[in-house]
Amino acid sequence: MAASGEADADTLAALRATIDRLDAEMHHRLIERSSAIGALIKAKGIVRPGAAFRPAREADMLRRLVARHEGALPIATVEHIWREIIATFTRVQAGYDVAFDASVDAEALRDVARFLFGFSVTLTARGGPAATIAHIRESGTDLGVIGLAQPEEAGAWWRALGRPGGPRAMALHPFIKIPGRPVDVPALIVSPDLTDATPLEIALFAATAHHDGVPDETIAAAGGTVLARAARELLVAIPAGTRLSAVAARAGLDDVAPVGGVARGVALGVAADPLLYETLVPGARP
Numbered sequence: 001m002a003a004s005g006e007a008d009a010d011t012l013a014a015l016r017a018t019i020d021r022l023d024a025e026m027h028h029r030l031i032e033r034s035s036a037i038g039a040l041i042k043a044k045g046i047v048r049p050g051a052a053f054r055p056a057r058e059a060d061m062l063r064r065l066v067a068r069h070e071g072a073l074p075i076a077t078v079e080h081i082w083r084e085i086i087a088t089f090t091r092v093q094a095g096y097d098v099a100f101d102a103s104v105d106a107e108a109l110r111d112v113a114r115f116l117f118g119f120s121v122t123l124t125a126r127g128g129p130a131a132t133i134a135h136i137r138e139s140g141t142d143l144g145v146i147g148l149a150q151p152e153e154a155g156a157w158w159r160a161l162g163r164p165g166g167p168r169a170m171a172l173h174p175f176i177k178i179p180g181r182p183v184d185v186p187a188l189i190v191s192p193d194l195t196d197a198t199p200l201e202i203a204l205f206a207a208t209a210h211h212d213g214v215p216d217e218t219i220a221a222a223g224g225t226v227l228a229r230a231a232r233e234l235l236v237a238i239p240a241g242t243r244l245s246a247v248a249a250r251a252g253l254d255d256v257a258p259v260g261g262v263a264r265g266v267a268l269g270v271a272a273d274p275l276l277y278e279t280l281v282p283g284a285r286p
Contacts, residue, residue: 030085037089052094053143053191055170056198058086059263062175066266066280075268076181084118097122099135100145103154108185112173113145115183129157136167136190143170144190148228148235156233158188159206162259165193169204169260172227177267177277188227190260200261202276203240207253208232214252222250225275235259237275 065082069075090096098117100109102125113123126132132144137160144167150157162168170191174184209232216226219236224247228235238247240261248256267277 033085033089034092037092040093052090052096053170053194054196054198055191055194055263056196056200059171059175059200059265061086063266066176066268075176075178079176080115083116084120087117088120091120094141096141096143097124097139098143098145099124099126099132099139101126101129101132101147103128104147104150105185108183109145109147109187111183112147112185112187116145116173116189117143129154130160133157133160133167133190136192140192142192145173146188146190148186148188150228150230152230154230156206156230156235158204158228158235158259159233159257161190162206162257167192168194169262170194172262172265172276175263175265177265177270177272179269186227199240201240201264202237202262203242203244204235204237204259204261205244206255206257206259207234207236207248207251208255209234210252210254219251222247224251225273237262239275 062079062082065078066075069078098113098121100106100113100123102109106125110123110125113121124135126135126144129146129150132146136142136144146157158169160167167190169188171189173187173189174181177184204227212232214232214234219226219234223242224236224238226234227237234253236247236253238244244256244258248254264275265272265277267279272279
């Protein structure tokens with residue numbers, strides 16, 4: 001019995017030593033990453049507003065994370081850790097904070113903002129989508145989180161996006177769709193005008209329907225997906241490179257205007273809009 005107990009103690013000690021070694025290695029890698037970011041800042045010189053945000057690169061990093069992930073650790077936990085790292089080091093390059101729309105389900109939108117950007121940023125609550133976008137425009141540096149489910153009185157708030165030099169749509173949340181994921185509130189991430197020219201897979205535009213009640217199926221048949229609507233005003237996603245005029249003509253839309261672009265997400269084990277998400281089998285490599 002004593003020998004067995006000693007063996008168990010030795011095994012536990014060895015496992016704890018392995019955990020300590022891995023913790024130290026992860027910390028050293030973060031320090032190494034910090035040094036690399038410092039060198040990057042020096043190489044870039046002065047960072048203009050919007051220059052530090054790289055939504056296409058971030059999406060690529062998250063896709064590679066999904067591709068190599070395995071084991072019992074939930075992918076949402078890994079995503080949150082990674083986003084904390086990305087957001088913190090981005091803030092080192094160019095200071096920013098995050099405004100979130102607190103007019104509808106403020107607690108949920110605050111959770112989305114914390115999940116995406118961690119605890120190194122300051123969060124400020126705003127009284128609606130329009131106020132959130134106005135804050136981003138006035139600050140010139142901050143990001144915004146706006147829930148896509150809005151009451152009718154919010155109107156076509158997305159019409160304030162995409163104007164020259166002004167705020168634009170940068171990303172959709174959630175990026176990784178999984179069964180029972182935390183903070184699963186559909187939201188739009190809004191940024192200042194970006195200097196990153198890397199194209200994203202999905203373009204967003206505002207449009208006015210010719211008549212009331214244009215069904216989502218009509219938009220889908222024209223190659224798009226409705227993300228939000230207010231009466232005859234629509235926020236529509238289409239594959240990047242698709243001619244807006246062609247979609248508008250087929251779906252019966254007028255007054256179309258680009259408002260930004262987002263990356264295509266990843267869906268694991270759940271049904272998802274194929275325009276917005278690539279569906280993967282859990283455990284399989286994309």
